[in-house]
Amino acid sequence: MCGITGMIQPDHSKDYWTDTLNRMALTMSHRGPDDDGIWFDAASGIGLAHRRLSIIDLSEGGHQPMTSHSGRYVIVFNGEIFNFNDLRKSLHPEKIEWQGNSDTEVMLAAFDTWGVENAVKQFIGMFAFALWDKQKQRLYLCRDRLGIKPLYFSRIPNGLLFGSELKPIMKHPDFNPRIDRDALALFFRHSNIPAPYSIFQNTWKLLPGTLLCVSLEELPKNSWNPQPEAYWSALDVAKAGQKNTISICFQEAVEQLDFLLRDAVRLRMISDVPLGAFLSGGVDSSTIVALMQAQSTRKVKTFSIGFHETGYNEAGFAKNVARHLGTDHTELYVSPEDAQQVIPELPSLFDEPFSDSSQIPTYLLSKLTREHVTVCLSGDGGDEIFGGYNRHFLWESIWNVIKWIPVPARTAFARMFQSVPPDAWDSLIYKLISVLPEKFRLDTPGDRIYKLLDSITAKTPELMYRGFISHWKNPESIVIGGQEPFTRITDNHHDLHFQNFTHKMMALDLITYLPDDILTKVDRASMGVSLETRVPILDHRVVEFAWSLPLEMKVKNRQGKRILREVLYKYVPKALIERPKTGFAIPLDTWLRGPLRDWAESLLDKQQMEEQGLLNPGPIHRKWAEHLSGRQNRQHEIWDVLMFQEWKRQYNI
Known part of the structure; x- marks a missing residue:
């Protein structure tokens, strides 16, 4: 795993290329502490830069930028191609003079042999790459099928910038960091900025499963409009699967899934450096660790963190699973002070505003893991493709009941029950469910009830879903001059006809929440400490x-x-295993009323917001007052504002 960056920009000296590329690459030293390199062709106006975290082929044979055997292609590549050994065998190895044992060299040979578009379809892996075609004078930017690895690109006058993160793009002397207010409105709804948007104007995220071809002839035109083409579509896979459901008995399906997951795990255990796994004790991570241990002659190294606060600690579950599987388990209990010390680091980790508060434990877990290994397997993706979120197995039933009730009646019902504070609901429900088996007990039931009550006033199941996944229900009321653009959730041009609403929610989670939140969080948190994270469940075959x-x-x-x-x-x-699903959460609501209050109020200052001219302080201060009073838990909305304000302060934008 690495960091890549580069640019297309004609008419510059060799010194300019060397200095600019090196400065851009240096901003990502955390993504690649082991090696660095640049390549440029000043006459063509193209330059590539790379920071390397050595995982496969630790020798100089894996150095990038790398040129293909034919001399036609030059690549910078972030990620791993897990089936590179099989691809190497199919590329007539007797005709190729291999220089090393890296997957990067195999990729280039595949491009030489099959062409760019056909080769990409053969890759099993997680990747983002920039490929320069000397013959056609074209730059290809490509991102893996599910969006595991990130890739940004930005339009500048007479040129183009790209990078694994926004940091190298921001370092370019011609980049103008103008905040996109429309994208900011999206942030306040989703706690992230969905692809293809970014926090800056004229700057985008490449969508998962797409390939963007940039021609030097077209780029100088003011009307240039990037048009990535899909080589694989998660949405198309979901729709095709539902139209052509396989005829197989349940036990046969279990055996087939076991086989596919075993192979996905096996491929992701290939590494020339120490390897381990995150373990929460939940279904997803436990499955990955079990399959790792079943295919390993050594004890798998597993890692978990815990909190002492009731309702936020999964460490005991992880320890039980680790003990049963016989792993070499390491756990760390984190104090509130440990977690709070991470907060100042978050803006530099995430580049643009990001406010899923599980970013804090994810970073702490990554930091612990990196002290022992360089590569780690994770169970991310199981919820989205196997229906693991509560909404996937409850919401269709709820909608089928409430859809017959007039919206005004539902609204009155919701307001009546929301008059009871969340902590009062917690106390009542904890007493009621204390006699139930543990798998039926819920964490933070009051917050869940409030979220549900907010959503049942919707006129359609789609609006109910959108309301549930939204933090600020009307972000345009707080972002001055902001208007939410279409996203893949709201764009009516998408053909999202599914046999049932549950599958529709799962598909939307797969193409939005998974890449824009979960995978973004894991990539930035792990790469912030130079840890490569692999996600076997997101093998596209699975x-x-x-x-x-x-x-x-x-x-x-x-x-x-x-x-x-x-x-x-x-x-x-x-x-x-059987227990209620819990998120990777922290007691943020109480911290905001306690040790984080002074920091929060410094960022929520009304005069400061008015001078910035971006946010309307009125609705924000009302939410803050509600939270401080304990009448409502507004941690999500407030955390959105705090993460944006801290990001803006640190980057001085």
């Missing part, structure tokens, strides 16, 4: 198989991930 299954194999009897659980039960007793 994703395609999961979507070909009928819904009842994934969601049944108000429980999600049915088939994935059955795979796990082959390795871990059911009793160790």
Whole structure:
């Protein structure tokens, strides 16, 4: 795993190219502390730069930028091609004079042999790359199928910039960091800025599964409009799977999934450096660790963190699973002070505003893990493709009940029950469910009730879903001059016709929440400490198989991930796993009323906001007052504002 950057910009000296590329690359030293390199062709106006975290082929044979054997292509590449050994064998190796054992060299040979578009379809992996075609004078930018690895690009006068992060783009002398108010409005709804948008004007994220071809002839035109082309579409896979559901019995499906996941894990255990896994004790991470241990002659190194606060600690569950599987387990209990010390680092980690507060424990877990290994496997993706979120197995049933009730009646009902503070709901419900088996107990039930009550006033199930995943329900009321653009959730041009609403929610989560939130969080948090994270569940073969299954194999009897659980039960007793799903959370609501209050109020200062001219302080201060009073838990809305304000302060924008 590495960091890549570069630019297209004609009419500059060699000194300019050398200095600018090196300065841009240096901003990503955390992504690649082991090696660096640049390549440029001043006559063509193209330059590439690379920072390397050595994982496969630790020798100079893996140095980038790298030129293909034919001399036609030059590449900078971030990520891993896990099937590179199989590809190497299929490329007539007797005809190629291999210089090393890296996957990068295999990629270039594949481009030489099959062409860019055809080669990309053969890759099993996580990747973002920039490829210069000397013959056609074209630059290709490409991102992996699910969006595991990031890639930004930005239009500048008479040129183009790109990078794994925004930092190298911001370092370019011609980049103008103008905040995009429309994108900012999206941030306040989603806690992230969905692709293809970014916080800056004329700057975009490349969508997952797409390839952008940039011609030097077209770029100087003021009317140039980037048009990435999809080589693989998660949405198309989901729709095709539902139209052509495979005919297979449940037990056969379990065996097939076990086989696919085993192979996905096996490929991702290939490494020339120490390797381990995150372990929370939940279904996803436990499945990955179980399959790792089943294919390893050594004890797998596993890592977890815990909090002492009740309701926020999964460390005990992880320890039980680790003990059963016989892993070499390391856990760390984090104090509030430890977590709070991370906050000043968040803006530099995430480049642009990002406010999923689980970013804090994810970073702390990555930091712990990096002290022991360089590569780590993660269980991310299981919820999105196997129906693991509560909304996937509850919401369709709820909608089928409430849709017959007039919206005004639903609204009155919601307001009546919202008059009871969340902590009062917590106290009442904890007493009621204390006699139930542990798997039926919920964490923070008051917040869940409030979220549901907010959503049941919607006129359609789609609006109910959108309301549930929104932080600020009307972000245009707080972003001055901001107007939310279309996203892949709101764009009516998308053909999102599914057999049922549950599959529709899962598909939307797969193409939005997964890449824009979950994978962004994991990439920035792990690469911030130079840790490579791999996600076997998001092997595209697993994703395609999961979507070909009928819904009842994934969601049944108000429980999600049915088939994935059955795979796990082959390795871990059911009793160790069955418990309510919990997020990777911190007690942020109480921290904001306590140790973080002074910091928060310094960023929420009314005069400061008015001088900035970006945010309307009125609605923000009302939410803050509600939160401080304890009448409502407004941690998500307030954290959105705080993360934006801290980002703006640190970057001085």
